[in-house]
Amino acid sequence: MISKRFVQSVAAAIALTVAASASAQQVLKVGSTPTGAPFTFLDTKTNTIQGLMVDLITEIGKDAGFSVTVEPMQFSTLIASLTGNKIDIISAAMLATAARKEIIDFSDPVYPYGEGLVVPKSDTKNYGSAEDLKGEVVGAQVGTAYVDALRKTGLFSEVKVYDTIPDILRDVNTGRLKAGYADYPILAYNLSQGMFPEVRLVTSYKPMTVGTVAIGVRKSDGELLKKINASLAKLKENGTVAKILDKWGLGAKGG
Incomplete structure (x- = not known):
């Protein structure tokens, strides 16, 4: 006859095995x-x-x-x-x-959103679309959907590619870029924190690439x-x- 203690030991061993397997997964x-x-x-x-x-x-x-x-x-x-x-x-x-x-x-x-546009604070023009920046040098982040979308327009003299959004903001801040494109909420958050005070987020701009995270x-x-x-x-x-x-x-x- 199988003892109660033996059954309990087997059950405990099985439980430990199952728990270990689940934990690993x-x-x-x-x-x-x-x-x-x-x-x-x-x-x-x-x-x-x-x-x-x-x-x-x-x-x-x-x-x-x-x-x-x-x-x-x-x-x-x-x-x-x-x-x-x-x-x-x-x-x-x-x-x-x-x-x-x-x-x-x-x-x-x-979360749904599109690209935002940033320009130097000294630039007060109300840009509405990419066409308003025809012939200019702009920047976007490597690996994002915006790089190809901007290049395919054929509007810009150059679309520079940057590793990070702060790198884009830095070059807009110093005037090395006419404008920068990046995720709207990320740009808004960075600027709301008081970073890059010489950069302005263009609220009149309508994004070309709208999607969802x-x-x-x-x-x-x-x-x-x-x-x-x-x-x-x-x-x-x-x-x-x-x-x-x-x-x-x-x-x-x-x-």
Whole structure:
């Protein structure tokens, strides 16, 4: 006859095995960028990546049953790092464009926006479109949808490519660029913090490239995408997403 103690020991061993297996599956590497506030940024006090998209993927993980470790990297390396299995998820200020959807899959929409335009503060012209800057030298961030969109217009004498948005702002600030293009909410956030006082965000400008930030996964990770979308929908419904957007000053537009 099998003793009660033996049954309990077997049950405990099975539980430990299952727990260990589940634990091994629960930690996913998330690629984020050290620039891109309020979506992602390097918090110099803690030396960690923080921001809206970090808060969001952390909350999604809690609901979906996985934890995350955030891997800092340049924006232009995110997709290659995902497809190369160096990370499992992209949670950054990345628009779900048609070109990117050919390479990776995206979650349901998180936050819609387009490019913003910045010029030196001394330039008071109310630019409405790219045509208003015909023949000028402008800048955009490497790896973003804006670079190709700007070049395809054929309007500019040169579209300079920069590693980060602060690099663009710096050259607009010093007058090396006539204008710079980058994610509208990131530009607005940087300027609202008092950075680059000689730069002006052109509120009259209408963006050419409008899309939505979303979470990226490999095309082979369909089950993970289903979990992310289910949790994202739940967090939108219960108000968690709205709270996160409000925390980072983007509550009026999030969806």
